[in-house]
Amino acid sequence: MSGAAIFPDGFRWGAATAAYQVEGATSADGRAPSVWDTFVRRPGAVLGGDTGDVAVDHYHRFREDVAIMRDLGLTSYRFSVSWTRAQAPGGRGLAFYDRLVDALLDAGIEPWPTLYHWDLPQTLEDAGGWPVRDTAHRFADYAAEVHAVLGDRVRNWLTVNEPWCAAFLGYASGDHAPGRREPAAALHAAHHLMLAHGLAVQAMRAQRPDNLFGAAVNLYAVTPASDAEADVDAARRVDGLQNRFFLDPLLLGRYPGDVLADVERYGFAPPDADLALINQPVDHLGINYYSRHTVSGDPDSAPQAASSPFAEHSPWVGSEHVRFPSTGRPTTGMGWEIDPSGLAEVLVRLHREYPAVDLYITENGAGYQEEPANGTVHDAGRIGYLDGHLRACHDAIGAGVPLRGYFTWSLLDNFEWAWGYSRRFGLVHVDYATLRRAPKDSARWYAEVIRRGGPGE
Ligand code: FCB
Numbered sequence: 023m024s025g026a027a028i029f030p031d032g033f034r035w036g037a038a039t040a041a042y043q044v045e046g047a048t049s050a051d052g053r054a055p056s057v058w059d060t061f062v063r064r065p066g067a068v069l070g071g072d073t074g075d076v077a078v079d080h081y082h083r084f085r086e087d088v089a090i091m092r093d094l095g096l097t098s099y100r101f102s103v104s105w106t107r108a109q110a111p112g113g114r115g116l117a118f119y120d121r122l123v124d125a126l127l128d129a130g131i132e133p134w135p136t137l138y139h140w141d142l143p144q145t146l147e148d149a150g151g152w153p154v155r156d157t158a159h160r161f162a163d164y165a166a167e168v169h170a171v172l173g174d175r176v177r178n179w180l181t182v183n184e185p186w187c188a189a190f191l192g193y194a195s196g197d198h199a200p201g202r203r204e205p206a207a208a209l210h211a212a213h214h215l216m217l218a219h220g221l222a223v224q225a226m227r228a229q230r231p232d233n234l235f236g237a238a239v240n241l242y243a244v245t246p247a248s249d250a251e252a253d254v255d256a257a258r259r260v261d262g263l264q265n266r267f268f269l270d271p272l273l274l275g276r277y278p279g280d281v282l283a284d285v286e287r288y289g290f291a292p293p294d295a296d297l298a299l300i301n302q303p304v305d306h307l308g309i310n311y312y313s314r315h316t317v318s319g320d321p322d323s324a325p326q327a328a329s330s331p332f333a334e335h336s337p338w339v340g341s342e343h344v345r346f347p348s349t350g351r352p353t354t355g356m357g358w359e360i361d362p363s364g365l366a367e368v369l370v371r372l373h374r375e376y377p378a379v380d381l382y383i384t385e386n387g388a389g390y391q392e393e394p395a396n397g398t399v400h401d402a403g404r405i406g407y408l409d410g411h412l413r414a415c416h417d418a419i420g421a422g423v424p425l426r427g428y429f430t431w432s433l434l435d436n437f438e439w440a441w442g443y444s445r446r447f448g449l450v451h452v453d454y455a456t457l458r459r460a461p462k463d464s465a466r467w468y469a470e471v472i473r474r475g476g477p478g479e
Contacts, residue, residue: 435450
């Protein structure tokens with residue numbers, strides 16, 4: 023840490039959560055099950071057999087959580103809407119988001135809802151899930167319903183979160199719900215998630231053209247492990263499936279030709295007309311950044327699994343033999359290498375290679391196994407991680423990147439998918455036995471960053 027890095031006036035300072043990870047109350051007010059409610063009950067799917075049934079009970083404790091946000095000085099809060107809660111009978115579930123939005127606005131905090139953070143209604147999965155085209159249309163209908171109720175008070179909207187994870191962890195490696203291992207279906211899932219985004223933006227913009235719309239993608243800096251041809255090609259493939267397979271359709275209206283060639287054997291041939299639907303003009307793009315992928319290619323190696331406690335199957339459809347050797351950089355408690363320069367690289371690349379659009383970091387943070395000592399969590403590792411990444415954002419802004427805000431993942435410790443409650447990402451510690459919230463050192467540090475307008479000396 024060195025020197026103050028002060029951000030432009032109006033920069034958004036936020037934190038993010040997602041419905042299934044924090045809300046709990048999974049059967050309150052007529053909420054029907056999502057694929058995650060089903061998946062967590064599959065033996066061996068989630069570490070320790072943990073579920074989101076209670077999570078951190080944000081559904082009942084949101085007023086306390088909004089007060090925490092206000093104390094931190096957050097200007098903005100990114101949360102997700104649970105599809106099955108929003109569609110619960112009699113509007114009782116949707117009323118929760120109405121209350122949440124009003125509580126945020128009363129506290130002077132701008133709401134940033136994400137409409138899909140992986141919790142597909144189980145009924146739609148039973149009808150085929152994301153590999154089926156109709157799911158995209160159903161998503162657009164749902165988006166329009168939520169937007170019709172909240173659009174008068176909510177200006178900024180995110181459609182889908184991390185379509186790479188939803189498609190390739192959900193349908194190829196099976197580490198995430200619905201836990202399918204069907205590579206061809208995963209490609210169609212990715213396509214339909216992007217189609218869902220496009221159709222939803224169209225539907226919502228027709229209702230309120232003055233609102234702002236975008237999606238949140240998880241991007242990585244990608245580097246070959248060496249100059250060897252196999253490594254350079256492996257890095258191209260990983261960058262292709264992870265980054266360009268989403269950015270090119272969303273922002274340029276076409277699929278990258280090299281990735282289509284990589285996945286050719288799966289018969290992926292989406293209708294051309296869909297690309298115009300996917301490529302709706304967006305007002306902003308959310309970037310979730312955690313790490314750099316260093317990639318090597320060895321056609322004889324066993325497939326590399328995703329990062330999950332149980333991962334055995336590769337999400338790298340079309341490039342199953344890519345590997346991710348360690349470079350020796352320090353890692354977080356997830357085993358993810360810490361490399362803030364990768365974030366600046368991703369931002370500058372977006373600015374250079376894609377049409378200009380306002381950018382937001384919609385997730386960035388560090389997960390650890392940590393417990394309080396004397397009532398506080400001294401999370402110097404997280405502070406160092408956030409400080410470094412904020413400085414990378416500041417550098418990118420200095421290089422002309424239109425980065426308008428930063429949401430750290432996460433406000434609170436929560437249900438970390440296949441890792442259950444074993445990894446904590448929060449600025450605020452949650453005691454899972456009592457659900458008591460207690461700010462960690464990083465919460466105090468972030469509040470000071472916000473007060474000053476950036477990290478200090
Ligand atoms: C992202 C997810 C988010 C959280 C972080 C750690 O991939 O979008 O829900 O689990 O990782």
